[in-house]
Amino acid sequence: MLPKDQLTVVIKEKFPDSFLEITDFRDMLTIHIRGEQVLDLLRTLKTDPRFAFNFLADITAVDHLEMDAPARFAVVYHLLNQHEVRRIVVRAWVDEEHPSLPSVYPLWKTADWQEREVYDLFGIEFTGHPDLRRIMTPDDFQHHPLRKDYPLQGRGERSNFPVVKRRIGSKWQEDKSVQ
Amino acid sequence: MTLEAKDLSTEKLVLNFGPSHPATHGTLRVIMEIDGERVTKVTPEIGFLHCGFEKLGEHLDYNQYITVTDRMNYLSPMCNNFAFVLAAEKLLDLEVPKRAQYIRVLMCELSRIADHLLQIGMQAVDIGAFTVFLYGFRLRERIYDLFELAYGARLTTSYARVGGLMRDLPDSFMPAALDLLDMAPGTFKEIDGLLTHNRIWLDRTRGIGPVGPEDAISYGLTGPIARASGVDYDLRTKEPYSSYEDFDFDVIIGSNGDVYDRYLVRLYEMRESLKICRQVLEKMPGGPVNVDADSKYILPPREEMFGSIEGLIHHFMITMENQGLTPPVGEAYVPTESPNGELGFFIVSDGGREPYRVRTRPPSLINYSAFPVMMENMMVSDTVAILGSLNVIAGELDR
Numbered sequence: 001m002l003p004k005d006q007l008t009v010v011i012k013e014k015f016p017d018s019f020l021e022i023t024d025f026r027d028m029l030t031i032h033i034r035g036e037q038v039l040d041l042l043r044t045l046k047t048d049p050r051f052a053f054n055f056l057a058d059i060t061a062v063d064h065l066e067m068d069a070p071a072r073f074a075v076v077y078h079l080l081n082q083h084e085v086r087r088i089v090v091r092a093w094v095d096e097e098h099p100s101l102p103s104v105y106p107l108w109k110t111a112d113w114q115e116r117e118v119y120d121l122f123g124i125e126f127t128g129h130p131d132l133r134r135i136m137t138p139d140d141f142q143h144h145p146l147r148k149d150y151p152l153q154g155r156g157e158r159s160n161f162p163v164v165k166r167r168i169g170s171k172w173q174e175d176k177s178v179q
Numbered sequence: 180m181t182l183e184a185k186d187l188s189t190e191k192l193v194l195n196f197g198p199s200h201p202a203t204h205g206t207l208r209v210i211m212e213i214d215g216e217r218v219t220k221v222t223p224e225i226g227f228l229h230c231g232f233e234k235l236g237e238h239l240d241y242n243q244y245i246t247v248t249d250r251m252n253y254l255s256p257m258c259n260n261f262a263f264v265l266a267a268e269k270l271l272d273l274e275v276p277k278r279a280q281y282i283r284v285l286m287c288e289l290s291r292i293a294d295h296l297l298q299i300g301m302q303a304v305d306i307g308a309f310t311v312f313l314y315g316f317r318l319r320e321r322i323y324d325l326f327e328l329a330y331g332a333r334l335t336t337s338y339a340r341v342g343g344l345m346r347d348l349p350d351s352f353m354p355a356a357l358d359l360l361d362m363a364p365g366t367f368k369e370i371d372g373l374l375t376h377n378r379i380w381l382d383r384t385r386g387i388g389p390v391g392p393e394d395a396i397s398y399g400l401t402g403p404i405a406r407a408s409g410v411d412y413d414l415r416t417k418e419p420y421s422s423y424e425d426f427d428f429d430v431i432i433g434s435n436g437d438v439y440d441r442y443l444v445r446l447y448e449m450r451e452s453l454k455i456c457r458q459v460l461e462k463m464p465g466g467p468v469n470v471d472a473d474s475k476y477i478l479p480p481r482e483e484m485f486g487s488i489e490g491l492i493h494h495f496m497i498t499m500e501n502q503g504l505t506p507p508v509g510e511a512y513v514p515t516e517s518p519n520g521e522l523g524f525f526i527v528s529d530g531g532r533e534p535y536r537v538r539t540r541p542p543s544l545i546n547y548s549a550f551p552v553m554m555e556n557m558m559v560s561d562t563v564a565i566l567g568s569l570n571v572i573a574g575e576l577d578r
Contacts, residue, residue, distance in 0.1 A: 025509040026269055055396055057514065060525060060538040067529050076525065078512060078540070082396075082410075085417045089512070110399030113548040121233075136226040136577060145234055152238050 002050060004029060010050075015041060020070060020093070030089040035075065035101035038092035039128075042104050045079060045088070053079035053088060056104070059114040061122045065148035072096040073124055077104070100125035121146035191219065194559070198227045202305045202563045205573030209550075209566075213559060221554040223547065228577040236537035241267050241341050241504050244537065248524075249335040251539065251575040254297055255290035257326075258517040259575075260339035263537075265420055266524040267341045269511040271504075273476065279343045279468040280422040285356075285459040286329070286338065287421075288452040292363065293322045294518035294570075295403075295445040299370060302442070302567030306383050311373050318366040321359050328352055341504060342476040343469030356460060363453055371446065384439040388553035388565035391436060398549035401542055402520025403444045404569065408436030414516040421515075426458045438568040476504055505532055512540075519543055519570055543575040 002010060004024055011031060012019045018034035018041075033041050045051045058078040065072060071093040079088050094101055103126035105111045115126045116135040123144035126132060134141060143150055166173045191214050198208040206227035212220040232251065236244050248259040261283050268275065296319045300312035323333045329352055330338045330345055338345050374380045390400065395408040405412065413430040415423045431447040433440030469477045478497055483490035497503035506528040514523040520542030529535040546569050553565050 026272065026511055028510075028512065030510075056399055057521060058512075058523070058525065058538075058540040060540075062527050062536045067535065076538075078523075078525070082412050082417075087512075087514075108399065109394075109397045110545055110548060113544060114399075117544075134226075136229040138226075145231060150234075152234060 007031075011041070014044060028087070028089060030091055032070070032091045032093065035092040035094040035099075038075070038077070038090065039102040039104055039107070041090060042077065042079070042107055045090070046107055051081070051088075052083065053081045053086075055080040055082050056108040056110055057087075059104075059111060059118060061118045061124055061146075063122060063146065063148045069093070073099050073122060075101060075118060075124060094124055098125075099123065100127055102127050103129040105129055120144070123147065189215075196562060198224075203566065204301060205571065205576070207547075207566070207571060207573065207576075209562065211554075211559070211562070216558050216560075218554055218557055218559060218562070221551045223550050225544070225547070226577055228573045230578065232578040233536075233538060236534055238533060240532045241506075241534065244534070245339055245341075246335065246337050248539075249337055251541070251578060252294075252517065252519065252522075252543065252572045253334060253574055254570075254572060255287075255294040255518050256334065256336045257286045257290040257338060258515065258522060260336060261287060261421065262513065262515040262517065262522045263524045264339040264341050265513040265515060266511050266526050267506070269513050270506040270509060270526055270528055271341070271476065273342055273470060273474075275343050275470055276467050277422065277464045278347075278466050281459050281463055282344060282348060282468065283339070283421050284423060284426070285456055286326075288455045288459070289322050289325065291452045291518045292449045293319045295449050296366075296370075298518075298567070298570040299374075299442060299445060302438075302564070303374065303380075305563045305567045306380070308373070308377070308380065311370055314366060314369045314373070318359075318363055321362065325352070325355055325359055328355060340469070340477065342474070343467075347468045353460065353463075356456070360453060360457055360460070364450070367446065367449055367453075374442070375446070381439065383561075383564055384442060384568075385437060386435070387438045387561050388557065388568065389435060389437045390549060390553055394549070394552055395436065398552065399545045400520070400549055402516065402518070402546070403431075403448060404441055404520065404546050406431060407433035407440035407444045409434050414514050414521060418514060420513060425462065426455045428452075428454050438564050441568045500532065503532065505530060514540070517542060519572070519575075520546060539575070539578060541575045541578060543569075543571045543573075544577075547571045547576060 004022055008022045015037050018037040020032035023030045045053045057080050061073055061075045063073055073094040075092045077090040092101055103115055115129055118124055119132055120134040120136050121144055143155060191212055194211045194213050196209040196211060197203045198206040208224040210222045211218050232247055235247060245260050245263060248263045249256040251259050296315035300315040303311040327333050329348055390408050392409045395405045395410050409432060411432055416430055428451045431444045433444050472479055475496055479490045479493045484494045508528060508530045510527040512523050512525040514521050522542055523540040525538040526534045527536040
């Protein structure tokens with residue numbers, strides 16, 4: 001694979017509008033790009049013989065609400081070239097209003113469930129995904145729990161469940177949650 | 180009046196399997212559309228055990244989160260522990276001593292044997308052979324005894340610490356481990372004898388749930404399932420971590436990618452794991468198991484903390500807020516070969532005591548997503564065989 005400087009030139013030439021930068025932390029190269037062109041970038045990385053990243057190891061997202069970042073959400077793709085044993089990370093930045101980016105399902109079928117998970121937990125939509133439903137939380141759930149503005153203890157989940165009263169002796173137990 | 184064939188109703192039927200079924204070993208739900216005995220469409224539903232581990236990880240510090248990783252793949256909790264601390268150590272740019280690395284390899288390989296034994300046993304139980312499970316459990320109990328000897332816990336181990344281990348191995352560990360290594364090949368031989376050439380086992384597993392290498396890569400399959408399909412990729416040899424490069428072992432590759440090949444890959448992999456364990460015990464170096472205490476990543480010994488003011492200050496330095504284990508701003512991902520496949524933790528740090536985001540790359544979830552492909556043109560009774568061969572652990576699947 002190309003070293004960092006050459007990689008920067010190649011990617012910048014191909015994606016002049018959406019390329020942001022390439023960072024290197026602890027020997028892990030990360031390509032930063034705007035979300036709308038991520039499918040084209042990943043297709044280049046998969047099919048171009050100079051890169052040949054044939055395996056998509058992981059898709060996840062990070063909510064950068066409390067950190068300095070180009071946009072609020074970053075969808076992170078971990079790619080692997082199994083022949084040369086090299087890894088690269090692609091970070092696709094998505095804005096807060098209507099977060100959406102193209103699905104990479106046409107390239108790897110593993111994107112199906114992983115994008116559903118990101119959609120469920122972060123509320124980022126993947127256009128072109130064949131079956132974008134919630135996967136972890138119930139279908140009628142309203143929130144996206146891994147967003148940073150969602151509290152750890154949840155919102156209203158406790159009070160939505162009925163409290164079962166128990167009978168102790170001849171008395172019904174007092175409802176402690178009300179007091 | 181006789182009943183004629185044309186009177187029989189032949190419409191498609193929707194069959195619900197799970198989420199609470201003895202053969203799912205967890206909370207999995209599969210909705211099948213069946214045409215007679217043949218399955219035409221499969222829709223797996225997951226999320227019944229979703230507990231928000233990743234959200235919780237943003238509110239616990241690095242050493243506290245190790246206890247949560249135990250609960251993911253609870254058949255081999257040690258592999259999760261070590262995968263997490265490896266990612267944290269990469270973030271801190273920390274190299275643990277050779278002895279700790281060797282002990283980690285030893286524990287991972289013993290966990291792999293225990294995991295594969297249970298997987299093969301449970302799959303055999305699901306298909307109808309109970310004996311293998313009991314024979315396998317005998318060895319698994321011995322392995323768990325060994326874990327108990329090392330750090331006092333059997334299931335929720337939490338043996339790893341960022342920068343080393345909870346404690347060194349006791350002196351009685353080595354002879355006990357060598358005893359176990361002598362006993363283990365006998366069990367493998369018994370399993371081999373009971374299943375490999377068993378006519379019923381062959382009929383129930385050969386040609387069932389096949390996945391080709393292209394599909395395996397497209398669906399992101401890793402571990403024994405991908406290797407059974409002929410994908411030659413083992414992270415222990417290709418991207419060695421924790422000194423795996425010091426040991427000599429073979430990678431087992433299958434060719435058909437069916438349930439039978441997955442069983443064979445797991446069976447032979449246990450023998451290779453045994454080979455690694457023996458080499459670890461032979462080459463085990465001396466020295467400390469933790470990084471230098473002055474690095475302020477590891478808690479001082481209890482006697483030092485209670486006995487001296489320096490030790491007490493050291494202890495506070497690590498446990499107080501905004502101090503101690505604070506990696507720089509950045510992110511790290513270390514892929515490791517867990518018994519189910521590639522397990523890695525992707526940690527994003529904002530420079531605080533808690534990770535900003537901690538993501539698990541769950542092999543169970545990604546392997547299970549290929550289940551509809553494996554079920555193409557299969558019978559209803561094959562569901563259980565294929566599900567067993569995937570070794571889906573609900574704790575890791577839903578997190």
